[in-house]
Amino acid sequence: MLPTNKHALITAILLASLSITACGSKKSAMSGPKPTKTTNVEAPAAGGSTESDLPGFDDTYNPPTNGKPGKAPPVVSNPSVPAPGNLSPDYQTNNPQNVANGGYGKRFTGGVSEDGLLYTSSSTDSLIDFIRTRTPVSAMAGAITSAKMSVDGMSGDVNVTVKLMEGGEEKVYNIAGSNGFEYGSSSTVLRGVREANGERTTGGMPAEGTLKCMDLDGGCETSLLKLNIGYVGANSVVYIVFRSTQTSLYFHLPAESKESANPEYQVLKEMAINTINKLTYDNRLESARLDSWEVVNGRSGFASVMKTYSKELLGFAGPLLAPESGTGVNIPLARLNKDQNDSLDLLALTDTRLNYANSIGSARLIANNGLGQIRIALKMRKRGNYAQDQFAITIMRKINPIIELNNSILK
Numbered sequence: 001m002l003p004t005n006k007h008a009l010i011t012a013i014l015l016a017s018l019s020i021t022a023c024g025s026k027k028s029a030m031s032g033p034k035p036t037k038t039t040n041v042e043a044p045a046a047g048g049s050t051e052s053d054l055p056g057f058d059d060t061y062n063p064p065t066n067g068k069p070g071k072a073p074p075v076v077s078n079p080s081v082p083a084p085g086n087l088s089p090d091y092q093t094n095n096p097q098n099v100a101n102g103g104y105g106k107r108f109t110g111g112v113s114e115d116g117l118l119y120t121s122s123s124t125d126s127l128i129d130f131i132r133t134r135t136p137v138s139a140m141a142g143a144i145t146s147a148k149m150s151v152d153g154m155s156g157d158v159n160v161t162v163k164l165m166e167g168g169e170e171k172v173y174n175i176a177g178s179n180g181f182e183y184g185s186s187s188t189v190l191r192g193v194r195e196a197n198g199e200r201t202t203g204g205m206p207a208e209g210t211l212k213c214m215d216l217d218g219g220c221e222t223s224l225l226k227l228n229i230g231y232v233g234a235n236s237v238v239y240i241v242f243r244s245t246q247t248s249l250y251f252h253l254p255a256e257s258k259e260s261a262n263p264e265y266q267v268l269k270e271m272a273i274n275t276i277n278k279l280t281y282d283n284r285l286e287s288a289r290l291d292s293w294e295v296v297n298g299r300s301g302f303a304s305v306m307k308t309y310s311k312e313l314l315g316f317a318g319p320l321l322a323p324e325s326g327t328g329v330n331i332p333l334a335r336l337n338k339d340q341n342d343s344l345d346l347l348a349l350t351d352t353r354l355n356y357a358n359s360i361g362s363a364r365l366i367a368n369n370g371l372g373q374i375r376i377a378l379k380m381r382k383r384g385n386y387a388q389d390q391f392a393i394t395i396m397r398k399i400n401p402i403i404e405l406n407n408s409i410l411k
Helices: 096-100 127-132 139-143 263-276
Strands: 019-022 108-112 118-120 144-151 158-166 169-177 187-193 207-213 222-229 236-252 285-295 300-308 313-319 328-332 360-368 373-380 390-397
Touching: 096 360, 096 373, 096 390, 108 127, 108 139, 108 285, 118 285, 127 236, 139 144, 139 158, 139 236, 144 222, 144 236, 144 285, 158 187, 158 207, 158 222, 169 207, 285 390, 300 373, 313 328, 313 360
Parallel strands: 019 236
Antiparallel strands: 108 118, 144 158, 158 169, 169 187, 187 207, 207 222, 222 236, 236 285, 236 390, 285 300, 300 313, 328 360, 360 373, 373 390
16 A cells, blocks of 8 residues: 555655665775675664775766757667576675676666667566566657656645657656555556646647556555557557665765865765764765666666755766676766756755755766666765865665566556
């Protein structure tokens, strides 16, 4: 059941339970650094900054400066993209080494980017694989550029916004419906509406959908949308998976000898250390979440959101891409509520501050294992004569088991 008083916005729910760790390895992040310190916020423990030699950290990287990228062409839906077999029983969802290990079997959506990278899922379950092997490839799936889902905290209504390329332009489609989950139903029907999630419908085709909660415990951390779009006789069916869960975090901080005296970086470092040691200061993390959408045979994307007790917000969003072999990538990310090209702005920004976010000069996705773990590299903005400190965070989804998969979920 989806409690309406807790799910005002699927992509903005911020719960207080999370794990934070500090990196103690000098190995390359892409070769899988072995952690020497693991600290859970539930138990105070010593922490500190230790060296992390992350590849790709250099002063020559410059993020996009034009603010708004050109319209994205339809992504290639390729049924030949591999669908991995069973996940190795040795895989640990909270082990940061695994983000650099592509040997466990990534979950691919079936979509391929222009530069040959593959779009991935962000969980260990086989939901994406199950649907891919039982449904035909839809051309509409490749046209979808983003998707977001919310549940109104007052009415319980479910709202879904999907953007897709239509006639060379990006069009918006909104569907919504009453929250049937609250009344014991496993699914709810969504119909086309003029506006949702702050977006006005601009597409002209009919659209409707059915949304199903997939959690084994009856919750909706994982939801499946069956989207039906187009006119009778020429309509397309597309499946989209939405996920919203708490995360564990693993910080990769530079050695103190390599730090600058930039007070903005020192504040962020202090935030990490206070959180690790569970010190009762406002400058520590209160919550961390990973939200994602995954189009079967199409694109996928994520938004990672961290919030401190002082209401400072750190949010980053981008595509879920990985090579077929390995996990290393180098993809610029948008900062939520800062970059105009953020098509994944899924966050209600009520009562939040952006001082910490504004001190970040650039953010990049540098690893994605396709199983719910990603690593982002952060570089401080240029300030005075200070060097631009760089650090990284491995983000690990806390995965909730889903229901047994059978053909009934496709209805």
